[in-house]
Amino acid sequence: MTALVDHLVRRGLTSSSDVRVKSLTGGVSNDVVAVTAPGLDAVVKRALGRLRVAEEWLADPARLDTEGRALRLAGRLLPGAVPQVYDLADGYLVIERAPESWRTWKEDLLAGAVDVEVAARLGRALGGWQRGTAGDAAVAREFGDRTAFGQLRVDPFHRTVAQRHPDLADVVNHTIAVMEDSASCLAHGDYTPKNVLIDPDGDGVWVIDWEVAHYGDPTFDPAWTIGHLLLKTVHRPSADYAAAGGAFLEAWAADHDSAQLIRQTGCLLLARVDGKSPADYLTDAERHRTRALARRLLTDPPPHVLDAWELLA
The missing domain is CATH 3.30.200.20 (Phosphorylase Kinase; domain 1)
Structure with missing residues (x-):
């Protein structure tokens, strides 16, 4: 103090x-x-x-x-x-400091309150940040150090699940390799509902916690958002998180490697049940369902990441 x-x-x-x-x-x-x-x-x-x-x-x-x-x-x-x-x-x-009345988007989503406009704003913001830094050599130099990203994301998420699911090691390691070779814009590194603050009485939206920001793979951040919406779907199937996912991707509006986006999403889902930081709100049955979905995305991927919701139906 x-x-x-x-x-x-x-x-x-x-x-x-x-x-x-x-x-x-x-x-x-x-x-x-x-x-x-x-x-x-x-x-x-x-x-x-x-x-x-x-x-x-x-x-x-x-x-x-x-x-x-x-x-x-x-x-x-x-x-x-x-x-x-x-x-x-x-x-x-x-x-x-955000006003006292603001709360995290995660709180709303866990309560089953799905505001697709928040999702759209996050998609537009991400697209803006990616387009604004794409191919920028100065940004690439400033954020080229991926030490924290490796320590806080790749090691505890990707590499840990590859160790704990040896039969998936090849596809997870391929995801890592593509990620390392696809550095083309600023990546937040934890673009998830807990890091989104919203104004319940207005249109304010902040994205916080940029500690693992780096010049990286443009599919990483959208995969983290879609993955967390899928986790909420497993936890609360009655809420329409799929609509938020669709609004987010439509607003993001970026050309991307669809296969890598699906792999990244599968890695996140598996990490949130079998990585170093499992989602604390999932029950045993929900963890089993999440694990099955993640394995499907990594071994028999659908054409589009939004098809993951059909696999949960």
């Missing part, structure tokens, strides 16, 4: 020691607090070296710098689609 206050004063973010700090949910990879002080209402993040999961999972805290730089780039390309970065220094990232 004292170190944080000293940092905020030293950086000129507040001139007072009258600082109120409230812990926020930072997922498994960060310490996150809300800070209120004279002239300041912000969120402050510090990256953890060891993540809060049952299995050992280490990651380089330098990813916080990547997140700050990615937020600044994303904000320049699409103003208002991400929180503003107030400061990035000495292991602290200080960003704009």
Whole structure:
């Protein structure tokens, strides 16, 4: 607490020691607090070296710098689609705080409330970020380091499920190889409902948590969104998550490698039951159903990723 206050004063973010700090949910990879002080209402993040999961999972805290730089780039390309970065220094990232009334899209989806316009906005935003950075050599250099992406995504998701499902190792490793060879635009790396903040009383939508941003495969982010909508379908079959998936992909409107998108989606689904960070809301029966769908997408893929909903019918 004292170190944080000293940092905020030293950086000129507040001139007072009258600082109120409230812990926020930072997922498994960060310490996150809300800070209120004279002239300041912000969120402050510090990256953890060891993540809060049952299995050992280490990651380089330098990813916080990547997140700050990615937020600044994303904000320049699409103003208002991400929180503003107030400061990035000495292991602290200080960003704009969302109003108290905002909530994550995940909360709505788990409750069965499916707003297809939110999905469409996320698709348009992703398409905008991808088109705005496609083939940009400067962005490729700035975000060419995939260390955090490997530590927080490829190793605990792809490589872990390849180890735990040896019969799928070839297709998973092929997915990794294509991903490594397909770097063509900025990728968020965790484009999922938990990282989307929405204004329940308006049209505000923020995409947060850019810590594994990198210059990468354009199918990775849409696969993560579609995959999480499929997980919600398994968990709550009565809600129309398929409509959100269709709206998202239509708004994304990007030429893409359809086979890679399907493989990436299959890898995500399998990782959320058998990887290092399983989805905590799935029951045993739902995990079994998710595993079966993932294996089908990886071994006998349908023509289009949206056909995955037909396989769940």
